[in-house]
Amino acid sequence: MYGAVLADGMGLGKTFQTIASLYSLLTKGINGQPTCRKPLILCPTSLVQNWGKELKLWLGERVVPVVVDDTRADHVKKSFQEFRAFGHGGKPKVLVMSYPCFRMHKAEVYRMGLDVVMCDEAHFLKNGEAQITQAVAGLASAKRRLLMSGTPIQNDLSEFHAVFDLACPGLLGDLKAFNKTYEGPIQRGRDADATEKQVTLGLERMEQLMKLCNKFMLRRTSTVLKALLPAKVEQVMVLEALLKGIKASEPTDKVVLVSNYTEALDVLGGMCASHGWPALRLDGSCSVKQRQALVDTFNSPEHPSFVLLLSSKAGGVGLNIIGANRLVLFDPDWNPANDLQAMARVWREGQRKRVWIYRLLIAGSIEEKVLQRQLAKQGLSKALVDDVGQQVRTFSRDELRSLFRVDPTTPCDTHQAIKCSCSGSLQDLDSCKERAAAAAAAAAEGAGSGAEQQGVLGWAHLARALDSPDPTWQAVSDFVRNNFVTYIFSDHVIGETQHCL
Incomplete structure (x- = not known):
C-alpha cells in the first residue's frame, strides 16, 4: 500500500x-x-x-x-x-x-x-x-x-x-463485503433501540475497522489548536441585532454571513446596504480568479468592508477568511460537514482574534430538526474517525421521523430532545461545570473526546441572552433579547477560562 x-x-x-x-x-x-x-x-x-x-x-x-x-x-x-x-x-x-x-x-x-x-x-x-x-x-x-x-x-x-x-x-474489500462486515453491525449498534449484543458487536467492528485504517490515516481534531488559537463560541442570535451589537461594541471586527441560498444573500445584502455597512459578496457568479482576489481584499485590515456575504456552495470549502473573526450560519445544511467547513473558514491557522460563530435557528421548526439530524450524523463521524469509545445515542429513529412536526410553543425543541434536566438559568452553573468535568474525565480515561463528543449536551444551556459569555449582547436592545431570542446553546462554560467544544 x-x-x-x-x-x-x-x-x-x-x-x-x-x-x-x-x-x-x-x-x-x-x-x-x-x-x-x-x-x-x-x-x-x-x-x-x-x-x-x-x-x-x-x-x-x-x-x-x-x-x-x-x-x-x-x-x-x-x-x-x-x-x-x-x-x-x-x-x-x-x-x-x-x-x-x-x-x-x-x-x-x-x-x-x-x-x-x-x-x-x-x-x-x-x-x-x-x-x-x-x-x-x-x-x-x-x-x-x-x-x-x-x-x-x-x-x-x-x-x-x-x-x-x-x-x-x-x-477494505469491496463495498458489499464492507457493508456486511462493518457498516451494518456498526449502524445497528448505534440505533437507539439496539440490543446489548448489537451494541457490543458494533463497537467491536468499529474498533477493528479503526485499527486497520489508522495505519494509513492521520486524524487530529481542532482541540490541538485550543492552546494556540482564540476560543470559538457558537450561539444562536438574531442577525440584524447581532450586527448592530458588533458594530457598537467591537467596531473593528469583520463578519462572514453564510447561506445556502443566493436569494437569502440578496436579502442580507439589502439589509447591509440599508444600514450603510460595506459588504462584499462571493457566490457562484464569481469566477475562480475573482474568488481568491475577493478574499484577499476582505482579509486586508485596511479595506473598509464589514461583511462578507458567502455562498456555502461557492466559498464554504478551503478558503482562508481570517480577516473576519465572526461568522454567522444563516440557515443550516442537512449535511453537517458543509456547516463545519463553513465554520472553519475563520477559525484556523493565522487567526489572531477571538472567534465567535453563530447559528440562527427558528425554535420548534424544521431548522431545529436539521440541527438534530446533524448531531446524529456527527456522532457517527466522531465515533469512527475521532474515537472508538461509547457514544451517546441521542436521537431514536422515531424522533428523526418527527422532522416535519412544528411546535410553535417550545422555546427550544433540541433542549427537550436531548432530555436535559437543567432549567437554562445561571442557577444551573454547577451542572454545566459537572458536564464539562465528566466529559474531561471521560477523555482522560480514553473513553471519549470530552464535551466535543457529547455535542450540545455538554454545552451551556441558556434561557436568557444576557447570561451568554458573548459581551455583544450587552449592546443589543432589550426588546430583541426578550422577544426574539428564546434559547442559546453555547460551547463556553460560564465563569471558566476552559472551553468545551
Missing part, C-alpha cells in the same frame, strides 16, 4: 503538510532519492488558484506550479504542454487541476505517466459510483495517493469506504 488519508480537522494545516510531503517526495524521497517526478494535485474549482498561491508561498522558486485555472480547451492544452516540456532549470513541476477539468481531460492526463496524486477536499469523491471518483481511480500510474479531508464521513460509512478505497485500493 502506498496511499494515505490525511483527515485532520479543518484549519490544522493539511495544505502545508501536503506541500511539505510533496516536496520531500520530489527531492529526498524515502531513500535519499526522488520518489516521484510527475505530481498531480486535484481540488475543487474554487481552490485551484489558491493551491498555486500556496505552492509559491511555501516553496518559492523551488518548484514550478502549472495551474490549470481555465477550462477552455486551448488553455488546457497549453498547460499540459508546459507541464510536459523540459526547462525551468530542471525544477520539479506540479500540475494543479480542478476535479471537473480532470474528468473532462482524463484520457490525456492518463497518458502523462503521473506517479503521485494528491486530492484536496476528498469528500468530493465520496460516491464510489460517480464519474469523478472512477476517473481518479483510473490513474493507474499514480500508485502513491494522498487524500485530504477534514470530513471523510458526511452521511454514512459507504462514503468512508469510497475515500479509503481510492487511497488504498482493496484494503
Whole structure:
C-alpha cells in the first residue's frame, strides 16, 4: 500500500503538510532519492488558484506550479504542454487541476505517466459510483495517493469506504463485503433501540475497522489548536441585532454571513446596504480568479468592508477568511460537514482574534430538526474517525421521523430532545461545570473526546441572552433579547477560562 488519508480537522494545516510531503517526495524521497517526478494535485474549482498561491508561498522558486485555472480547451492544452516540456532549470513541476477539468481531460492526463496524486477536499469523491471518483481511480500510474479531508464521513460509512478505497485500493474489500462486515453491525449498534449484543458487536467492528485504517490515516481534531488559537463560541442570535451589537461594541471586527441560498444573500445584502455597512459578496457568479482576489481584499485590515456575504456552495470549502473573526450560519445544511467547513473558514491557522460563530435557528421548526439530524450524523463521524469509545445515542429513529412536526410553543425543541434536566438559568452553573468535568474525565480515561463528543449536551444551556459569555449582547436592545431570542446553546462554560467544544 502506498496511499494515505490525511483527515485532520479543518484549519490544522493539511495544505502545508501536503506541500511539505510533496516536496520531500520530489527531492529526498524515502531513500535519499526522488520518489516521484510527475505530481498531480486535484481540488475543487474554487481552490485551484489558491493551491498555486500556496505552492509559491511555501516553496518559492523551488518548484514550478502549472495551474490549470481555465477550462477552455486551448488553455488546457497549453498547460499540459508546459507541464510536459523540459526547462525551468530542471525544477520539479506540479500540475494543479480542478476535479471537473480532470474528468473532462482524463484520457490525456492518463497518458502523462503521473506517479503521485494528491486530492484536496476528498469528500468530493465520496460516491464510489460517480464519474469523478472512477476517473481518479483510473490513474493507474499514480500508485502513491494522498487524500485530504477534514470530513471523510458526511452521511454514512459507504462514503468512508469510497475515500479509503481510492487511497488504498482493496484494503477494505469491496463495498458489499464492507457493508456486511462493518457498516451494518456498526449502524445497528448505534440505533437507539439496539440490543446489548448489537451494541457490543458494533463497537467491536468499529474498533477493528479503526485499527486497520489508522495505519494509513492521520486524524487530529481542532482541540490541538485550543492552546494556540482564540476560543470559538457558537450561539444562536438574531442577525440584524447581532450586527448592530458588533458594530457598537467591537467596531473593528469583520463578519462572514453564510447561506445556502443566493436569494437569502440578496436579502442580507439589502439589509447591509440599508444600514450603510460595506459588504462584499462571493457566490457562484464569481469566477475562480475573482474568488481568491475577493478574499484577499476582505482579509486586508485596511479595506473598509464589514461583511462578507458567502455562498456555502461557492466559498464554504478551503478558503482562508481570517480577516473576519465572526461568522454567522444563516440557515443550516442537512449535511453537517458543509456547516463545519463553513465554520472553519475563520477559525484556523493565522487567526489572531477571538472567534465567535453563530447559528440562527427558528425554535420548534424544521431548522431545529436539521440541527438534530446533524448531531446524529456527527456522532457517527466522531465515533469512527475521532474515537472508538461509547457514544451517546441521542436521537431514536422515531424522533428523526418527527422532522416535519412544528411546535410553535417550545422555546427550544433540541433542549427537550436531548432530555436535559437543567432549567437554562445561571442557577444551573454547577451542572454545566459537572458536564464539562465528566466529559474531561471521560477523555482522560480514553473513553471519549470530552464535551466535543457529547455535542450540545455538554454545552451551556441558556434561557436568557444576557447570561451568554458573548459581551455583544450587552449592546443589543432589550426588546430583541426578550422577544426574539428564546434559547442559546453555547460551547463556553460560564465563569471558566476552559472551553468545551
